Amino acid sequence: MYDVVVIGGGPSGATAAEDLARSGKCVAMIDRDGRIKPCGGAIPPRAITDFLIPDDQLVAKVNTARMISPTGRKVDIPIENGFVGMVDRKDFDPFLRDRGKQAGADCFTGTFLRIDRDADQTAVVFRDKETGEDRSLQTKLIIGSDGARSKVAKAEVPGGDKIPYVIAYHEVIEAPALSVDYDPLRCDVIYDGAISSDFYGWIFPHGKSASIGMGTGIEGVDLKKATADIRATHGLTDCKTLRREGAPIPLKPMDKWDNGRDVILAGDAAGVVAPSSGEGIYYAMLGGRVAATAASAFLETGRSKDLQLARKLFMREHKSVFKVLGAMQNAYYRSDERRERFVSLCHDVDVQRLTFEAYMNKRLIKARPMAHLKIGIKNLAHLTRLVSETHV
Incomplete structure (x- = not known):
């Protein structure tokens, strides 16, 4: 009997598995064979610090x-x-999975098939890569971190089949x-x-x-x-x-990340990729961490409402950033004229500094209110065509 079975071994699932194993939980992680996600591979300093990414990666x-x-x-x-x-990602994901394994998680290679339940137990069924046979792992809780078109999300969480991507x-x-x-x-x-x-x-x-x-x-x-x-x-x-x-x-975080019973979503499965930029590695790893936190609380208390902690903790810190990035994508990605104006806006030193301070630290910078005001005025001027596309 596992405390938690993690479905998907990308940055989100591997982080959740490692955190839970290090806290003493009995954990299994299932990942598909040979999966390499297309990814630009950018990670900010905060990810390197928060998740102890070594320089050789x-x-x-x-x-x-x-x-x-x-x-x-x-x-x-x-x-x-x-x-x-x-x-x-061809090297980074295996590194994270190996770290989870070293922490004590049991790792399986195979394809997730379904979740079986009866009056006495819950089990995750998957097709084992080595044997070709279907295997069943009994568990108290499941973390679905199996990507943007998550089978777990589709089967277990309302809206899981309608994530825009x-x-x-x-x-x-x-x-x-x-x-x-x-x-x-x-x-x-x-x-x-x-x-x-x-x-x-x-x-x-x-x-x-x-x-x-x-x-x-x-x-x-x-x-x-x-x-x-x-x-x-x-x-x-x-x-x-x-x-x-x-x-x-995915382009938008789901409104609900759990099924109110025994499943939590994490990473792409929960839709946590930044709008506009498409950045996902840091947010996926954080999604895995808050899922592990919620899982630990649920295992301690048995209260299904503790599963909601994952989304609450994530959104408490990053809802504003996602809202701003979503508004920027809606405003500037509509046409080449808008894209031209966006790049023109990027000439501004205040835009450059605040953008990268927010990116590097993963929070909106509030220390320079006048800079925010200037950017807001310039942004409005571009969107209303009060300045020309060539204005710098």
Whole structure:
């Protein structure tokens, strides 16, 4: 009998499994074989600190972000007093799972099938990769961290089958030499409707490799062609392609993360990816941590309402950030004219500093109220066309 079975071994599930195992709980974690999520791989300093990410997991340390508009305008934003770490998910996820295993979690490789219940017990059924047979693990509680189109969420939590998402696709290539179009210390974010009319494209350095990709929620878009166009525009066509990956990325946290009985959702399964930026690793790991906190409370008290702690703890700290980012996406991702104005707004030093202070520390910065007021006025001026697109 396990205290908790964690379904999914990405950053969220692996963090939950490790935290629970370290607190003395009997934990099992089930993960699919060979799964690598398409991901730019950016993690802020707060993630490195909060989750004790060792330096050898960082394949690059980025010090600049470049915003590129539909007309090709480039705005470089320096990352002052720090850096953004980059990880490669093919190595980072196994590292996190191994850490959970070392903490005491039992790890299984297989495909989740269903949750069986009767009057006496609850069991998670999965198909074991090694034997090909269906296995059953008895448990008191389940954490569903099985991705944006979560089978656990769909079966157990209201609204779990209706999470809005974009499809992300990227190609990992051998890193080219330093050039005007590629810098191993710079992340390029491409706001261009020809690449993605509702999201963005990216070029993110990974040391010896680089992630080139884009995302969209619009059906029928040729993701491979859009990525090929990014590579062609930036002189990356001839770079050797190491692997190609695609997967959904959720756009909005669910209103409810538990079933009021014995299931908690975490990470992408709960919809916790930042609007506008699509950033997910830090929020996934935090989602795993608050799910573990809620699980521990439930196991201690037996009160089903303690399952709600996961969402409450997460939203208490990050609801405002998600609200602001969602408003920004709704305001600026509608058209190339709006995207052009957004990149123009990024020229502003106050915007740059407050944006990256918030990103690095994962909270809205309140120390400079006049800067916030100035940004609000400039933002309104751009949206109402009181300033020209070329205004800097």
